[in-house]
Amino acid sequence: MTGKLTLSRAINEGLRRALESDDKVMIMGEDVGKLGGVFRVTDGLQKDFGEHRVVDTPLAESGIVGTAIGLALRGYRPVCEIQFDGFVFPATDQIVSQLAKMRYRSRGAVSLPVTIRIPFGGGIGAVEHHSESPEMFFAHTAGLRVVACSDAAEAFTMIQLAIESEDPVIFLEPKRRYWDKAEVDTATPLSGALPLDKARVVVPGDDVTLLSYGPLVRTCAEAAVAAREDGRSVEVIDLRTLSPLDMPTIAESVDKTGRCVVAHEAPVFGGLGGEIAARVTEACFYNLEAPVLRVGGFATPYPPSRLEDHYLPDLDRILDGVDRTFEF
Amino acid sequence: MTDSELIQLLTPEGERLAHPMYPLDDSEVDLKGLYRDMTLVRRVDTEAISLQRQGELGIWASLLGQEAAQIGSGRALAPADMAFPSYREHGVAWCRGLEPEKLIELFRGVSHSGWDPAERKFHLYTIVIGDQTLHATGYAMGIQRDGADDEAVIVYFGDGATSQGDVSEAFNFASVFNAPVVFFCQNNQWAISESNERQTRVPLYQRASGFGFPGVRVDGNDVLACYAVTRQALRAAREGQGPSLIEAFTYRMGAHTTTDDPTRYRIASELETWKLKDPIERVRVYLARSGQADSGFFEKISAEADELGARIREACRAMPDPAPLSLFDHVYAGSHAILDAERERFAAYLDSFESEGASR
Incomplete structure (x- = not known):
């Protein structure tokens, strides 16, 4: 059904x-x-x-x-x-x-x-x-x-x-x-069904890899649509599994695009983005055009809800991260 | 506490008492067997302390003084009953048929545990204080769902553990779901250096009433009383009467572990007082005085203890360190790409020494 x-x-x-x-x-x-x-x-x-x-x-x-x-x-x-x-x-x-x-x-x-x-x-x-x-x-x-x-x-x-x-x-x-x-x-x-320990490509693209999971996958997919209007082809990957990480899927994409941005709501410091950045650097070093960038929550407790729109990575902050990878 | 609150069937002087609530005839119990159990586990304990002093074990948690609480309750278990220990229940392990060498493995550092809990009906030692009370309660909830009315659960913890939130949560879950679990608290008076007064303002067995189930205090150095009270509590649990709390009032005659120094926090006279209430000596006196055992019996047990001590000593010293790569085993049921890659890389790293002619 x-x-x-x-x-x-x-x-x-x-x-x-x-x-x-x-x-x-x-x-x-x-x-x-x-x-x-x-x-x-x-x-x-x-x-x-x-x-x-x-x-x-x-x-x-x-x-x-x-x-x-x-x-x-x-x-x-x-x-x-x-x-x-x-x-x-x-x-x-x-x-x-x-x-x-x-x-x-x-x-x-x-x-x-x-x-x-x-x-x-x-x-x-x-x-x-x-x-x-x-x-x-x-x-x-x-x-x-x-x-x-x-x-x-x-x-x-x-x-x-x-x-x-x-x-x-x-x-x-x-x-x-x-x-x-x-x-x-x-x-x-x-x-x-796709096994539990695999990531999946949500939006295929060639210029930059955008990694996320959970609530921000939709935001990233919307960012990819917006970026396309600017002539940028963003590949969005839904990680699905945080432990273990599906590194082959991630590395295959970054080897192709040469750029990588990780987005999550959790604070950037000590977040999954840091782990991914280290691993992508190791796996894709010779294909990287820019450092792996992270977009995420700040080093603060979660703020009162009237401020959460500033805390949470939204479409514009994610696009800003994408833009910054092209400045290198 | 009045004397009438403390359930006792054998006094420190070796006098046999009757209790209206816990009738126990000598014919119902293998008292010589209980004497043997207690003597042998005390020997295991002594041997393990020596092995620690000789550098063969990293640490040991002594059961000295708690033999009656553990053997009395342990022998009250039916084969199908499940036991959840803390980390000092070497006597209960003995009753479950677990070889003392398995415990030695843990304290030597060659494994975190060496037995299958389901097969032995004896769960892993649990070191984080009180956690196992919830596991026991959940297991008992499983028994209910299986409709297994011939099974019950017992869980061991100490006086210090009663301060843990998990123990209160376990009491409450067990009560609300009427789970067939017996909470067996060995109140050995000391949580490392902290006395009972720092853990509770009411006698521990009285905690049960606030959760809505019965609690009793038993002379924890009286193997017969511990046996009779536990047997009855397990029976009630199997019959659907829900949980109960047994406070076995005993004394940790040794240090908390081999790293501890009790002279820093308790006075010597306290230990001397409790030595007069020794759990094994009173059984010896009663067995001899009532003519149930002669000197030949005691000599035989003593010789058996010597043999057991020698066996453990040899087994411990012969225990090899595990293979380096085994540290990666059994983290997950299936493959885990990150872990698998780390194992592969570490294996190659180890092999790089072998190729240079060095040994691992």
Whole structure:
């Protein structure tokens, strides 16, 4: 079946598919049951799959992830919802010290196929702690896979692949894109989907490579359209996977274009852009026409929402980054 | 605390008591076996401390003084029950059939753990304080979903851990979901250098009532009481009566670990007082006085302990360092391009020395 779905609905359909295909799959979190989640991502699932499989938990993030680990040890495949990015930190110990490391610590005896869904990023005019980009805390942690979806079609398959993974997956959902609609082919079998550890070219181009993930993929695609009017051919890549990075796809593009800009909402300092810049420099050194540039959040806490338009990279700031790579 | 609050079936002087709530006949329990267990794990402990002093182990966390709490509760477990330890539960590991050499591996630094938790029904040692209480609770929630009413979970933690948020969250999750989990707190009076007064203003077992499940305090140096109380708590959990908290009131007779120096923070007379309540000695007195064991039995156990000590010593010294490239193993289930590239490069780096004739 093909039809237009919002990104939120597409994840809902993906979760439904996972719940149907494997009776060990569970959903747990705050308000995920009757309410269907504050963004309605789990809407209707408790009604159809029962309170034992779609569990409203006490309001404690460490408790959610810690008990999910115990359920996974028992053979379950929990999908935890962290209600907002800024609320993941109480669970950080369980994620970093336990979830990420248990396979390694047990020398492969233990698998923890736990998915942690986190609505992330800003742009919705929210109060503080509701607009953060905590991805690098987790990308820095060995043992986790970290992925970000960018549109409804991707979200539908990626959530299912994340749940299917034997490794723990941090699944980042661009919350300001929850309401964006796209064509989603729910009939395509999962086996034909692009694997979770691959990036994809969203807009092909020749002059400069523009890398992003999550909410800024759409902004970058719009920037490519705008740049074309100025005669610049921008290749936009949706990274999809932050850990591991799909370096072959990135390097192939930069070898072709000779220029690279990375855009993300997270602060530039210590962000994924820095890691990519180092790796692109190493992999594409002789083909680079300019240094890899980064466009991102500032070295400040996330500002009050009336200032967030200045903080968040928008089309113009991304184009400014693109322009600057041609100044070298 | 009044004496009536402390559940006791065998006094420090070796007198056998009855308790109306926890009836236990001598015929129901292999007391000689419990004596053997406690004596042997104490020997494992002594041997491991020596090995650390000789530079064979990086560190060791001693269980000295807590043998009764661990063996009593450990022997109360049914084969299908799952145990979640902290990092001092060498006695529980023993009851689960785990070879002490597996524990030695961890403290020697050749692995983070050497056993399959599902196979042994004994989870990995957990060093971040209190984290395992949530894993145990989640596991118990899984038992509920499986409809496995012949299984329960026990989780071990210390008095210091009760200050951790995760432990309170575990109490609450277990209570709200009525999960079949027994919280077994070994209150050994000391969290490294901090005494109980810095962790709590109420007796720890009373915490349970605020979460809505029963809590009891048992003489943690009384192996029979620990056995009887744990057996009953596990039975209640299996029967669907939900979680409970057992506070085993005991004493850490040694240092926190081999890196610690307790003379800096506690007075010697305290240790002397607790030595009179030794968990093994009271069983020896009772077994001898009641005619259940003669000197031949005690000599045999002593000889067995010597043999075990020698076995561990030899196994430890013979334990090879792992192969360098094994440090990359088991991070992920599948391939991870970044990690794979690092392994490949490091292997080539190591090989570059081999080609020069140097050894790895």
